[in-house]
Structure formats: C-alpha cells, structure tokens
Amino acid sequence: MAAGPNRKTWRWRANPRHYRCHVLGDVTFVYNHLSGDTHMLNLVSIALLNLMAERTFTLDELAAAFPAHMDVSADECPPGVVWRLFDELDEVGLVERSGGA
Amino acid sequence: MRRLEDYGRRAVRQALRRGTLVLHLGPFAMQLKADSRALLAFLLSMYGACHATLEAGVLADFSLHVRAPNMIRRFVRRQITPDPGFYFPTVPLPRPMAPLALEMGMNLAVALQCFRFAIYHAGVVADERGAIAISAFSGGGKSTLTAALMEEGFRLLSDEFAIMGLDEPGLYPYPRPVSLKNASVEIVRAFAGAEEMSTTLTGTPKGDIGYRRARPHELEMMHEPAMPKLLLFPQFSLDAEPRAEKVEPGDAVMRFIAGSPNYHALGEAAFGSLMAFADSVAAYDLHYGNTADSIALVKDLWREHGS
Structure with a gap:
C-alpha cells in the first residue's frame, strides 16, 4: 500500500489477525492472509511488527518508541531507520492505517 | 489392482490408443493416451510393476495425451509432443523420443495441476x-x-x-x-x-x-x-x-x-x-x-x- 501525503499524521498498526508468524533460527517467516505472500523478516523488522501489534502509532510516535522497545539509544536507532523499516512493512501490506490523526 | 505387466501387450496397446489406460502411482491416477510403439515399450519396461487399469470410466487426477503436434507431423517427419490438457509451450520431439515426451508431460501435469499437495x-x-x-x-x-x-x-x-x-x-x-x-x-x-x-x-x-x-x-x-x-x-x-x-x-x-x-x-x-x-x-x-x-x-x- 502506498501511503499518501498525510501519512505522518495518520495512525498505524499491525493487525495480528491478518498474518501468521513462524520463527526459524534468526529470522521469522510471516504469512500474510490478505496477500497470500510469505515474507522473511529479520530480528529488527519482526520487533517493529510486534510493537505495532500492541497499539497504534503515528510515524513520529513510532520513531520515538522503537529505540526503547529494542533497548538501544535513540542515536543508535534514528527516525530515518525506523521509517525505512516501516516503509518496508507498509509496502508488503503487513501494517495498515487505523484511523485519522 | 492389477499391475500393468499382468495385462497382455495387446490389451495395453489398445487401452493406450483409446486413452483408457490409467496408472495409479502414489497419490495420483494418471490417464494416458498415445499411439506409439516406443512409448508402449517404455511403459511396459519402466512401469510394468505399477498398478494400472485399462477399462473406461476410471476417475483420474490428470489426463495426458502424447500426440503429434499437428496433422502434417503425424505423417511427414513425424513428431510427438505432450498434451496435458492445457497449453504449454514444448518443443516437438522426433517420434522415437515419445518416452521423453511422456515423462515431460507427466511432470507438467503434476507440477501445474496438483493442488491437493x-x-x-x-x-x-x-x-x-x-x-x-x-x-x-x-x-x-x-x-x-x-x-x-x-x-x-x-x-x-x-x-x-x-x-x-x-x-x-x-x-x-x-x-x-x-x-x-x-x-x-x-x-x-x-x-x-x-x-x-x-x-x-x-x-x-x-x-x-x-x-x-x-x-x-x-x-x-x-x-x-x-x-x-x-x-x-x-x-x-x-x-x-x-x-x-x-x-x-x-x-x-x-x-x-x-x-x-x-x-x-x-x-x-x-x-x-x-x-x-x-x-x-x-x-x-x-x-x-x-x-x-x-x-x-x-x-x-x-x-x-x-x-
């Protein structure tokens, strides 16, 4: 899903009812019920997906919350990295808009 | 169920020509139709111990016709091609290579038509x-x-x-x-x-x-x-x-x-x-x-x- 110009003010979430996970070694395979596609996520990507399954976030809230979720400093996990990971999840349809700002 | 080799060569040839020969292999039943001596000899040699039925009306998972690609190639510079019942681009083969067409066709049928496994x-x-x-x-x-x-x-x-x-x-x-x-x-x-x-x-x-x-x-x-x-x-x-x-x-x-x-x-x-x-x-x-x-x-x- 290509998000529009207002995406930073939208709230986003991951809905676990739409996918199924299976951990294999250092990676997690995710089956997306909506697309029928299988994705292989590394430890960081699955952590972001799991965080977004807990509640909704704006992109700024997500960038602020993710370093603590990973137990690293904000310098080690800058917003650009978080947003790039988010974009990848958005691109394959694993996260969705949950409502307005 | 009888093995293919338990039937007479003549009965197998006739069933193969009619398209009523069904090989029962593992989870699949494969109906075969062909008019080729090379293919008949290959079947009897390589699949002789397989369970098979020759009578019409047996339910099959897949149907494979090994045939000439067109009318001309039935008679002139004879060729043969597998027809699994759907279009798939295959290179026609010289008629003596019918066993290869059979094997390719059986692979195609299972690979592209099986959805139970x-x-x-x-x-x-x-x-x-x-x-x-x-x-x-x-x-x-x-x-x-x-x-x-x-x-x-x-x-x-x-x-x-x-x-x-x-x-x-x-x-x-x-x-x-x-x-x-x-x-x-x-x-x-x-x-x-x-x-x-x-x-x-x-x-x-x-x-x-x-x-x-x-x-x-x-x-x-x-x-x-x-x-x-x-x-x-x-x-x-x-x-x-x-x-x-x-x-x-x-x-x-x-x-x-x-x-x-x-x-x-x-x-x-x-x-x-x-x-x-x-x-x-x-x-x-x-x-x-x-x-x-x-x-x-x-x-x-x-x-x-x-x-």
Whole structure:
C-alpha cells in the first residue's frame, strides 16, 4: 500500500489477525492472509511488527518508541531507520492505517 | 489392482490408443493416451510393476495425451509432443523420443495441476528413520545422487517432486523412473545394472537421457509417506573437494519455495506444512566431484541427523 501525503499524521498498526508468524533460527517467516505472500523478516523488522501489534502509532510516535522497545539509544536507532523499516512493512501490506490523526 | 505387466501387450496397446489406460502411482491416477510403439515399450519396461487399469470410466487426477503436434507431423517427419490438457509451450520431439515426451508431460501435469499437495522440485529418498529431500538446479546432481542412494538402502519416493501434505510435513511417494542425463546415465547403469535401465535416448534437447526403473518394493510402499529429516542442496563440479556446509533454515526455506510451482497458490496450508518441514530438517549444501564422495557425505550427515 502506498501511503499518501498525510501519512505522518495518520495512525498505524499491525493487525495480528491478518498474518501468521513462524520463527526459524534468526529470522521469522510471516504469512500474510490478505496477500497470500510469505515474507522473511529479520530480528529488527519482526520487533517493529510486534510493537505495532500492541497499539497504534503515528510515524513520529513510532520513531520515538522503537529505540526503547529494542533497548538501544535513540542515536543508535534514528527516525530515518525506523521509517525505512516501516516503509518496508507498509509496502508488503503487513501494517495498515487505523484511523485519522 | 492389477499391475500393468499382468495385462497382455495387446490389451495395453489398445487401452493406450483409446486413452483408457490409467496408472495409479502414489497419490495420483494418471490417464494416458498415445499411439506409439516406443512409448508402449517404455511403459511396459519402466512401469510394468505399477498398478494400472485399462477399462473406461476410471476417475483420474490428470489426463495426458502424447500426440503429434499437428496433422502434417503425424505423417511427414513425424513428431510427438505432450498434451496435458492445457497449453504449454514444448518443443516437438522426433517420434522415437515419445518416452521423453511422456515423462515431460507427466511432470507438467503434476507440477501445474496438483493442488491437493504442495509440490517442490526435489528428489526424495527414505529409510525407516525418515526422508532425505534433494533439491538442485539442473545439472546439480539431484537425480544421480537420488539413484545412488537407492543403492545404499534407501527407497525412492520421487526423483522429481517432494510432494508435501497440507498442514503437515510428510513427504508422499510418487515412485516414477529416475531421469538421468548425459554422463549420469552410464554412472548409474554401472552401479544399478543395465537391466534396471531404459534404452538411452540420444540427441534429445537435454542431451542423452536414460531412466532408472523404480523397484517393486518402492511401488509396494507408494502409499507410505515419510517424515523429512534432511534437506540437501547438491552442487556437483568436477574434481571438487567434498564438503558439507550447513544452510541457515531461513535460506533453505527460501530456496525450497523458489522450486515450487504451486506454493503461492495453496496459501496458508502450504505455509503451515513448509514451516513444519523446516522445523524437522537440517539443511546442507553438498559440494563434491564424484558420486562416491557424495554418498560418503550423505552417510555422515545421516548418521548425525537420521535418528
């Protein structure tokens, strides 16, 4: 899903009812019920997906919350990295808009 | 059910011409139609011990017609092509290569029309401890290794397909002849014996092709699935030093999916069985330069993982 110009003010979430996970070694395979596609996520990507399954976030809230979720400093996990990971999840349809700002 | 060889040659020929010959192999019934002496001889030789029916009206999973590509090629510079009931671009073959058209057609039918099982491109052998799946690109040595392991006490489940249940990882037998190319034909003939091999088809688009027959006990056990324990990716290259390198489970799964014609069509059921499969197997790249080295590598790995 290509998000529009207002995406930073939208709230986003991951809905676990739409996918199924299976951990294999250092990676997690995710089956997306909506697309029928299988994705292989590394430890960081699955952590972001799991965080977004807990509640909704704006992109700024997500960038602020993710370093603590990973137990690293904000310098080690800058917003650009978080947003790039988010974009990848958005691109394959694993996260969705949950409502307005 | 009677074996194909229990019927007379004349009855088999007539049923083949009518299109009522049905081979019952593993989970599939394959209806065949053809009018070719070469194909008839191949069927009786390579599939003689298979269960078969000749009467009309038997339900089949797949239907394959091996026929001339057009009216002219029935009579002039005669050619033959597999017709699995849907359009698929295949190169017409000279009529004496009908056995190759048959095998190609049977592969096409299962690969592109089966949706009761998840299909992966791999050879599979098994013993009482479990199954070994052998996945390789063309020329990697899959069929040669499969045939070699048959001589080492393993039973053949399939040379071409790992046929996996949905939501469970058991591998189902489909014991058709092992397809061998070029130098592999003589290598396997040397250890399996000439009486177990088909006539070699020379000058085919894939080079020289020969088939190693499935054995009677493998056909008797064709309804007994095996649980996978080992997934191998053989990479033959002449004079290579033998070594086995562990493959990360995630990489192994991605490679295995790449060799499936129907994984994406089957959805979550195939995902479930593939994940269970990945949990149950250890995966290795095998590098070797000759058959003896490949067998030694597999034996070592089987001692470690086949329990």
